[in-house]
Amino acid sequence: MDIETASKCLSELGNPHRLEAFRLLIKAGPEGVSVGDIQRHLNIPKSTLSHHISHLVWAGLARQEREGRVLRCTANFELADQLVAYLCAECCSGLDVVPMEEQEGA
Amino acid sequence: MDIETASKCLSELGNPHRLEAFRLLIKAGPEGVSVGDIQRHLNIPKSTLSHHISHLVWAGLARQEREGRVLRCTANFELADQLVAYLCAECCSGLDVVPMEEQEGA
DNA sequence: CCCGTGATTCCAGAATTGTCGAATTATCAG
DNA sequence: CTGATAATTCGACAATTCTGGAATCACGGG
Numbered sequence: 001m002d003i004e005t006a007s008k009c010l011s012e013l014g015n016p017h018r019l020e021a022f023r024l025l026i027k028a029g030p031e032g033v034s035v036g037d038i039q040r041h042l043n044i045p046k047s048t049l050s051h052h053i054s055h056l057v058w059a060g061l062a063r064q065e066r067e068g069r070v071l072r073c074t075a076n077f078e079l080a081d082q083l084v085a086y087l088c089a090e091c092c093s094g095l096d097v098v099p100m101e102e103q104e105g106a
Numbered sequence: 107m108d109i110e111t112a113s114k115c116l117s118e119l120g121n122p123h124r125l126e127a128f129r130l131l132i133k134a135g136p137e138g139v140s141v142g143d144i145q146r147h148l149n150i151p152k153s154t155l156s157h158h159i160s161h162l163v164w165a166g167l168a169r170q171e172r173e174g175r176v177l178r179c180t181a182n183f184e185l186a187d188q189l190v191a192y193l194c195a196e197c198c199s200g201l202d203v204v205p206m207e208e209q210e211g212a
Numbered sequence: 213c214c215c216g217t218g219a220t221t222c223c224a225g226a227a228t229t230g231t232c233g234a235a236t237t238a239t240c241a242g
Numbered sequence: 243c244t245g246a247t248a249a250t251t252c253g254a255c256a257a258t259t260c261t262g263g264a265a266t267c268a269c270g271g272g
Contacts, residue, residue, distance in 0.1 A: 007122045014117025023196050069269050077199040084198045090129050092190045093183040175239045175248045
């Protein structure tokens with residue numbers, strides 16, 4: 001991952017609506033979520049949401065696949081992992097970044 | 107780390123100049139780097155750089171400390187680590203994100 | 213074909229962000 | 243004080259991003 005790609009992804013995730021939507025996609029796993037489901041979670045107008053999703057797709061962070069009348073959105077897990085790996089390598093102290101339990105109590 | 111903080115940090119890092127500057131600060135370690143040094147690396151006008159640095163400081167990702175005529179900038183390693191931890195927990199598949207060597211060859 | 217549902221596209225205005233020269237502040241040396 | 247260097251602040255403009263209503267497209271059922 002180069003710095004251009006990283007900053008592109010980061011800037012797309014740097015919007016609360018998009019970050020929340022992306023988080024939803026990740027949590028949903030490979031099954032993904034429909035646009036309508038995302039809309040119900042974020043509670044923003046459809047056109048605005050569609051705009052944000054297209055941003056994620058443009059950055060390669062998400063994919064969309066039609067399934068009848070429903071558009072199923074899935075996260076690009078590979079890219080997500082690459083992005084985190086990039087940040088680990090280039091933009092954090094390189095210490096252990098895994099203590100998930102510690103985070104809760106912090 | 108809450109989603110608001112995360113998206114704030116991500117959006118600040120989502121600019122190539124700022125991401126590069128931040129990377130520099132991280133690589134420099136606790137010693138930090140002067141604004142002038144960053145400017146020499148990024149090769150952008152002083153006022154533009156100053157603007158970007160103040161963004162990083164505002165987000166809490168960097169600190170500035172005067173040292174005579176020089177302003178020493180340092181990264182906020184804690185926040186950087188927390189951000190990566192948040193992404194690991196919330197926004198990636200949760201697989202191993204540590205194989206630094208694999209990244210090189212990819 | 214017609215209707216309802218899911219979702220996008222179009223459009224336009226508001227808001228934010230990025231850029232950088234000029235002026236200014238801060239500090240130190242002589 | 244004067245001059246030089248480091249860096250910020252100011253101000254103004256260009257560019258981009260965000261938002262959401264209205265129109266449109268896509269699909270399936272009757």
